[in-house]
Amino acid sequence: QLEAGSPLACEERGIWFLVGTASGGGCAEGGPPLFTAVSLYERWITSVTREAYFAEPPPDPSEAEEPDDFGDPSSWGPPEPTENPNIRGSPKPVEDLKPSEDPNIRGSPKPSEDP
Template sequence: QLDPGSPLACEERGIWFLAGTATAGGCPGGGPPLFTAVPLYERWITGITREAYFAETPPDPKEAEEPDDPTFWGTPQPPADPGVRGSPKPTEDVNPTENPKPSENP
């Protein structure tokens, strides 16, 4: 069973950070623990402590890599024949022969 305020620490690409603090629960018989997400309160914590440090999650190395080959991602191709999607509304005249008349103001 967790004490209120117990940390929920996570590792992201080799760096540990505080992701949450225990709020309630955590066995025996009480179900899984409930955590409060720390990032939602960073501004408040910083305002209270003035010495808090919040490290940023490091960027994903896979996102930083760009392939040398410019055709790696490919070029999106439009469909050969997109066709007509849906159908005309029953009140819609698909072959108008004259200009529509303006409606009167109510």
């Protein structure tokens, strides 16, 4: 017993092709199933499926973004002291970096050279 829209597919050289869709008939109606030939609607099917093929798939609901639990930054308070006993004192400002005076380094690489 076929339901309306059931596929009629044929295999050719390992590739399955949709040839028709069930449109009526069958055991319930006392006769063989009736199929609508897909080839008659190929242009319409192509236009609809091409648009769907290039559309971005909808997001997976199981991968929905979770809300940030960080809250308002103004309510965070001061940072906790480090637990590393080797780190002492307050951080110092970073000094301006100067170009290297290494004699082995000669300027910036040219576009044709590997860095």
